[in-house]
Amino acid sequence: MSEDKIRVVLVDDHAVIRAGLAQLLGGTPDIEVVGEAGNGDEALERVRALEPDVVLMDLQMPGTDGVTATRQIKESGLSTDVLVLTSFSDNERILGAMDAGAVGYLLKDADPDDVLAGIRAVARGESPIHPKAARALLGARPGPTRAQLTNREVEVLALVREGLANKQIARRLDISERTVKAHLTSAFSRIGVADRTQAALWAERNRI
Incomplete structure (x- = not known):
């Protein structure tokens, strides 16, 4: 931007x-x-x-x-x-x-x-x-449960749900942006979503 x-x-x-x-x-x-x-x-x-x-x-x-x-x-x-x-x-x-x-x-x-x-x-x-x-x-689709995610992936998704960008998530969890992206890529694959918007909605639905 x-x-x-x-x-x-x-x-x-x-x-x-x-x-x-x-x-x-x-x-x-x-x-x-x-x-x-x-x-x-x-x-x-x-x-x-x-x-x-x-x-x-x-x-x-x-x-x-x-x-x-x-x-x-x-x-x-x-x-x-x-x-x-x-x-x-x-x-x-x-x-x-x-x-x-x-x-x-x-x-x-x-x-x-x-x-x-x-x-x-x-x-x-x-x-x-x-x-x-x-x-x-x-209400569109039932999704996988949080049990399929690692603890760190749950933490990252929770912050995505709050609307934080990758840089903010990295700062909050004291990890690198590259690591945040890696966790998101893995989490997206596990829960079957394509982007952070869908991930945030999945996290909301599953009360993460």
């Missing part, structure tokens, strides 16, 4: 929504809108060209939709994170977006301050999830 500002690309097929978001984000000292896109294909082009920190992604768009675009962005190998901002709260779309690699899920009826907080949370390595989305994810 840029040391000065969080660089954001806005993706929505409605120009008026992009304009409103651009005005909202433009009024902050720490967030900068560096690009816009009206569909998933344009989103991938903008991300490849601009390498933003965060993409604010709508889901329902003509052509390539937001879920497909999110998956393509994550498969591109770039470090850009995708934060969904949509009007849909049905389980199918929520699960589809998160499985595709989105790190957060917000609804368009959110307070403007919540949108700004969500972008900042993503930039810190956290996963802002609307309560409706969280309920869908927590």
Whole structure:
């Protein structure tokens, strides 16, 4: 992430929504809108060209939709994170977006301050999830038990659930970031999740 500002690309097929978001984000000292896109294909082009920190992604768009675009962005190998901002709260779309690699899920009826907080949370390595989305994810699939994890993996997952980034976890447990990543990789494999968002939700569900 840029040391000065969080660089954001806005993706929505409605120009008026992009304009409103651009005005909202433009009024902050720490967030900068560096690009816009009206569909998933344009989103991938903008991300490849601009390498933003965060993409604010709508889901329902003509052509390539937001879920497909999110998956393509994550498969591109770039470090850009995708934060969904949509009007849909049905389980199918929520699960589809998160499985595709989105790190957060917000609804368009959110307070403007919540949108700004969500972008900042993503930039810190956290996963802002609307309560409706969280309920869908927590109830989606039964998972393995904590008995399959080592004590250290449990400790690391507990801190992921609290929203701590790897550097903060390393400092809290007095271990290296490389060791934190190793524990996370092992834990993800054991509990069958693909990223820290799913891991945090698994930890919440299993009361870790």
